Amino acid sequence: MKQKKKKLNIQKILFFILFIISAVYCINRYTVNTNINQSLLPNSINNSNYKIIKQDTNKNYSGIGQEKINNKDGYFTTFTTKEKNKRTYIEYKQNGNSSWSNSEYWNGTMAENGCGITVMSIILSGYNKNYTPEDLRQKYYPVLNYDNLSKELSSVYGIDNSDFYYDSTHLSNKNIINHLKTDRPIIICVWNKPTDNRWTTASHYMALLATDCKNMVYVSNPNGLENNSKSSGWYNINEITPYLAKALYIEEY
Incomplete structure (x- = not known):
């Protein structure tokens, strides 16, 4: 028992x-x-954790640079490069007051997930190809396969590019600045490695449009609204490169 x-x-x-x-x-x-x-929530970041450090103007850059624009749908600034290979980019936004911000895209809205095609429209605008983010949203709905971004830029829009680089050489400060010296832009994807940062807690596409050759680069950020911690503007390159996942170099002059 x-x-x-x-x-x-x-x-x-x-x-x-x-x-x-x-x-x-x-x-x-x-x-x-x-x-x-x-x-996995794109760009779910508390901007109040970061100081506003962007510069709208840069005395070391000889191009026109950033200009304020009023009463336009989906953008409030343009950026114009130096005279030799002069281009003017419309700095479209995926969010804010843009008419497409709440439109469906990639199982969410443009404001949430539309950074990639918004950057694409920024680049296209500099090459005199006028496609708004809404135009591209409709063209690539429900989502653009970003593995095909390089092919789309070259075969559909006639813009030569490198495709995405992932290696440390092409993601280095030196290579990025040397390319931007030619006034040809770079599409970048930043992510939350090694840590969350001012740009994203997941992953996020942006465009680098210029450099002053003194470690400052101009960041065109599709979800950076006016005067917040990730607004478009001039930043020290070390605010970007530690978080780079990949970069696509535009080779077209």
């Missing part, structure tokens, strides 16, 4: 241990899944 009771007690203890292990496993799994889901 005592032996039977002993067996029952052991079974109860084993059951209790298994219950605790199962509970801990479920809690850990829920926590991991929650963190993964949160990391």
Whole structure:
């Protein structure tokens, strides 16, 4: 009889241990899944954590640079490069007061997920190809396959480019600045590695349009509104390169 009771007690203890292990496993799994889901939310970043450091003008840059524009749908600035290969880019926004900000795109809205095609429209505008983000949204709905971005730029719009680089050489300060010296832009994708940053907590496309050759680069950010911590403007390149996932060099002059 005592032996039977002993067996029952052991079974109860084993059951209790298994219950605790199962509970801990479920809690850990829920926590991991929650963190993964949160990391997938594009650009879900609290800008108040970062100071406004962008510069609208740069005395070391000889081009016209940023100009304020009023009463336009989806943009409030343009950027014009130096005289030799002079181009004017319309700095479209995916969000804010743009008429397309709440339009459906990539299982969400343009404001949430439209950075890639908005950057594409910024680049196209500099090459006298007038496509708004809404034009591109309709063309590529429900989403552009960004693995095909290089091919689209070259074969559809006639803009030669390198395709995306992932190696440390092409993502280095030196290579990026040397390319921007030629007044040819670079499409970049930043991500949340090694850490979250002022640009994103997931991943985000932007355009680099110019350099002053003194470690400052002009960032055209499709979700940077007026006077916040990630507005379009001049930034030290070290605000960008630590978070680069890939970069596409525009080769067309």
